[in-house]
Amino acid sequence: MLAGATIAEAQTTAWKPVGDKIKTRWASQVDPAKPLPEYPRPQLIRPGWQNLNGLWDYAITPKTISDIPPATFDGKILVPFAVESSLSGVGRTVGRDSLLWYRRMVPFSAKLKSEKTLLHFGAVDWECDIYVNGKRAGSHQGGYDPFSFDITPLLVKGEQQEIVVRVWDPTSDGPQPRGKQLKQPRGIWYTPVTGIWQTVWLEKVPTSYIESTKNTPDIDRNVVTVSAVAQNAQEGDILRIRAWDKTTMMSEKEVALDATAELPVVNTVLWEPGNPYLYELTVALVRKNKVVDEVRSYFAMRKISRKADAQGIQRMLVNDKFVFQYGPLDQGWWPDGLYTAPTDSALLFDIQKTRDMGFNMIRKHVKVEPARWYYHCDRLGMLVWQDMPSGDLGNQWESRPGVEGKGTEKDRSSLSESIFRREWKAIMDANHNFPSIVVWVPFNEAWGQFKTEEITKWTEDHDPSRLVNSASGGNFHYVGDIIDIHNYPMPVMPAPKLYGKEQVIVLGEFGGLGLPVEGHTWQEKDNWGYQTFKNADELTQRYEGFMNDLVDLIKKGLSAAVYTQTTDVEVETNGLMTYDREVIKIPVEKLEAVHGKLYNSSLVEMKK
Template identity: 60%
Template structure:
């Protein structure tokens, strides 16, 4: 390949500077208000989705942890008290007004729409009523995600502090409950946005170009769950297709001697595997029959875990998994290819940032969240790159259920790197010298994200770094990621900040970004050791009047004024990719699923009301990519 497209790509970045598990709340306890949204009215916003306008499903009352389902839970979403105080002032005596959880305070769906910043803290308070039925075991308080530092108090006593904006966390609040039904929960949140070193994705205090509105506070579901004294804390199923078995792990909290974990695997209701292990130990379950998971056939096995003492069942959770394998293998020309279930499948999908005009990080409802995935499939994509953001667990469940391959980015933070040109290397930048605190924050949250998402077999690629944004110790981070999860591939540096070990790039993948045209690194140089992918391209923009974040000065890599012109150029991009696939390209990511704030590069508008392309045309174009034949063997 020539150097010109790569240099143009780098210049571009310099210019811009960068089952269906739905369980309703059980009647184990009750909230103060039977309908926490009874008095809530969506505030006016310059751009809203249909789901926000309808006001349905805003409580996010679907079961929030599909990988480990228990029958009883209490949804604490709804209207809480809130206050914004100067950092360090302490717990407020009075609260400003009401905020709607789980929407960030900056969003319109929160009912607030206020910024916070590094000099202030956001406080939440709610009162709940808990029946005596909860007191028979332990009571867990779960948070899907809170950005960024949170401190939780129950009945005036500190329960714990969590630092991390993208990973779920829980507290056992049993010992903090007081006599009587009514209990108080208070949460303090501090989020310095881009003034801090923490992972924060595209959030900046002054949004512009590809950088968006900050997200502060609770942005995923808050819920309470009753559990026994000894209970299953987490489960993990890792498929081994070549051995026709699942590696099983179940962690037990407060395990006692002699307790066992019984695991049964079902295929369409028929038992196909069973095993029993010591509580907290690992084991393997061989399957009597194997049906692989793929975009064409996203088959899921149901799995039941029981914690037993003798013949007595102490705890039971329902789960699921998929039998799939992601790997690399050389084609007949000696070029590494990305393989799914030991076969080459070209992976093609949009860059999906997961932002909403009314909810910011939080989709208005599960129906809205599902809409993006379903439209992606209808358009003929078989993959999604989740870009510098993490979604609620149900998003990944739906990808598992519907058959969408996922590349999961680590949200970036602590910027300050500079691009450089190095002869013979497709992309190169300096590594960030981060403080010990900054490095520790990154490593802790990356591990927590991998732990939280490792269950979801739709995820086939981990992406620790994007375009040198805060990139540091690339070799160390990449090798740790590869060692920690051997069941997936690792794309160490999406966009070109590659680290060389002699002539070999660290990680499994060499990933180039280029706008707007489809290009790839020279397979003769890079394809012998790495899988070749085009991690971002396209960015074809078209503003749609009445559906933009602002009336003018919207931004795109290349803008068009009509659907016909836009679609014609897109078709040319797809056609140009076919010879690249033949020569060694294994995957590509088109920018992007939707417009986001002033970016108008989406396949859909930001409010999801207008799809800018004809869906059948897109699907027909994409089917051509999957039909390209690649030879294997001599």
Template identity: 60%
Template sequence: MKALFKIFSVSLIALLGLSMAYAQEEYQQPVISSPWSADVNKDAPHPEYPRPQMEREGWVNLNGLWDYAILAKGSDMPQNFQGKITVPFPVESQLSGVGKNVGKDNELWYFRKIDINNNQRKGKVLLHFGAVDWEAEVFVNGQSVGSHRGGYDPFYFDISQALKRGKSQEIAVRVWDPSDDGPQPRGKQVKKPHAIWYTPVSGIWQTVWMETVPETFISNLKTTPDFDRNLIKIKPELNGNPTGTKVKVTVLAEGSKVAESTGDLGDELEIPIPNARYWSPESPFLYDLKVELVKGNSTLDQVKSYTALRKISMGYDSNGNQRMLLNNKFVFQYGPLDQGWWPDGLYTAPTEEALVFDIVKTKEMGFNMIRKHVKVEPARWYYHCDKMGMLVWQDMPNGDHGNAWEHRLGIVGKGTERDRTAESEEIFRTEWKSIIDANYNFPSIVVWVPFNEAWGQFKTKEITEWTKKYDPSRLVNSASGGNFIIDGAKITGDMIDLHSYPEAVMPDPGIYGKDNIIVLGEFGGLGLPIENHTWQEKDNWGYQSFKNKKELSDRYAELIETMEKLIPKGLSAAVYTQTTDVEIEINGLMTYDRKVVKFDEKLMNKLHDKLYKIKVNLK
């Protein structure tokens, strides 16, 4: 997000000068914290099962107190440590108990002992990490079991061969994160926070856990709804020696079996659903799945999952404009830009209740969509969106900035593409694929957004076309508010996305609407600082600031009134900036600590309901 237009009193130069206090070794700890900060159990934070799309018994949560050390890059594994860190909170955060900077010249080490009993050794032992920013090497009993690069995707290692005799085992993790000194995806993180750029997030920031699996086990599921044919496609992936085995899938609705299918390994099973029930924001119906690996009459492995019948597509309205369709009907999609930051946990919500709170409040305010902005959430966040019927646009976290961008009111973005190194390109491609793979099964996700505002944007046409081919079940917003690659009037990807602050505007449908879905990818940014609920006492900002809630609400109502007139002309979706205040930004629907909602929820519902009731006829 940027202040893009001259109508703002705050210039970009002035904006960049507003920095929170910064020290080389320690980050300023906030004077505010969320209501859930006091609820964090340091010995067992985030105890919930972390992978709801593929749940099995026989797992152990490894969150809690670990030893840590920050050492010069390239140092040997430490024998002594500097203190305790609460996993999975990033080391810079208040809830980690550390609050220190790491930087490109240092590495962060984690260490803890675990117990593994004889029952857990019957098969393979897998060590899982929800997310570690950015490069991680994992050691078990001093032996390296694998490395991973990528701050936003889950990974695991089979540690069976590294286990020693007896119960007690040792785990160590080495992490290096260059933040904005490296080319890797990093979202809004910078080593010196200022303006719209925030405190770095280094190290483990999602749940660490261990599970025991059979020698041959189900390693992944790929679930694709076929709405028009009322069937669900499921392709299991296996690890081990599957000779003589088959896969059995049972589909359940509210606990009762509605369909079942058995197939050979490697097959994609197509399972017809009788009396199909569909998923939508108004009725988010989910089917439960039981997936079994069977051999004769024996079940070798079993996982629980879920799916939904829903379709996201595009089609023409009666005026010849492309529209975004849900289940073959026009549904105006409207939601906030959601960055998922916390004053006490940074990237990591304090508790499960806190994680769910933002989605609940978004729903209560009458939004039906969330744009998850240059961050990827833990799997449980998407699980709750699935359950509550919240549509999600998922951004790829940006990195490797440097290309130019020009954007003027009502004009699509134009600029240069970043000339990345081969290493930088490979890092992006690898992590983008991993993010899509990890989140493919969540029905709430309906749009992929590879680039935002030309931040590190490169080879746009190639990346967009790869994304569309790799996941044809969703729409692709190639460059939200960014540098569009235009072939005539056709934008690469499915939509043209304009950013405008604060006004609600849209690209000219007469030029772009015949080939592209028209969306307003960011607008609003109306600011209201609430005393005793800001990251710092002064120098906070919004794109347009107000003195009280009434002024704020009245201006918001004006924006909605303007948007009402745009929908019949061709607008299919809009994104309001933003869910909460973040650090020195005070343009949230709620304060950064989530203790104050700045808008009346009933009024918001009334305003938004008018948007959804606008009738658009389809061809």
């Protein structure tokens, strides 16, 4: 070690991305001393927190039932990048027969020495056990939802606290949700993601504190309903909830802990694409007129619904107006970070470019993003369709509505079904407050699709404030709000007279126009697209023709369409951008212009 250098400096200089695959421009901006330093939870903000991202010890060991950490570790891993990724500094696979261990001695900040300390994980794929100073703090299953533990009783005297994480992830060898991960990636299936892949952090809270909040706008009555869950509350405690328009307090309500407050919104400004107006919110736990705990949040006044047009065809409405929703299928993968964007600027880049291209919607495909991604969508006014990550595949798929008896429901085990239900509920709960999310999608195609009618009804009952697309391109049961067909490469739609009277008609996937760009591909040859072109001019001409086709379909009854896809991913070169985000294959200005014709409100006459 160089004279004068600290241990931390020596460790960070030893870290570097691994592998020979392409990387994004943001890879060079990753600071191993403080990767992804931004506050990770924009919908529930407190000032006292400590980011634990950075270099941890790691080891990969054979899978056993032992909860004893290994005596020695294999090296350093950069959290929160999955162990298989380049930015982790490791680039190793794990698999169902092995365990991944993490360990870090945490310098415990003096500002965190309060009544309670919470240890938060944004996401860990898939099953993990957490130990603090040698004692078990808790366990969690689910690769896409945040979780936390109260570690106060496990803390020891001194400035250093040991945190150990034990992870098991069977990827495609298990029934759990895993999206596009495959242990042997190929085609539309990508590299496994194991372990911590979102921010790890500590938070100080008082003994009695607000654990979560829930807000739902109602533009018909110009109110927002707000409730909260408090831990360790005392008899007589109340919630004091205030809604703010910028720095001006609009309304205030005090309610019992188990009650829901209705706060009037004065001179309501509606949130929608092109006008992403956000209001501030504060929620306080009050005891004997003294604030015990308070969190900051935000909300938007937005409504998603459906209604028949003049032809009697169901249309998808935003704030009671027909708005054709058009966006890319967004996989959310990175060549250097896999599930995890290298920086917050990178995370924002994809959304910003999507908006610049003239899209007003994003379908987040069989993956859930960190909270900051939805926050950026809220700020930029992007509508989001949120998929449930798929898993436990194997049933037969019928891609056309009206073809009865060919598609099959997956006969899931009780374990598989309970995993699905628990994680889908956790995903919906964790992301309820983001106004950008307007559609829940429980199933994609027939990827583990089961008990479709029951799951759809359960999803609708759990969140009646959004529309439900029961099976995007999947086996059709004519339940939920939407009937959704997939077709490559041409845009088509289900027959409006047969299917559009009861459900909104959408084209959930089409396109897939491939163009591998030399120097910007995952591998040099054998790249893949649904239809591959030799140059950008041919690609652009084909794409513009598709937009003209969409205009005709909108007039006939189409309410939304999803183009495959935002970026190339590994060997799949169907992206509007290359995987490293360096080349946009069709000029942004041309895309914005050609998309503009899709949003002409005169295309559809609504029923009076």
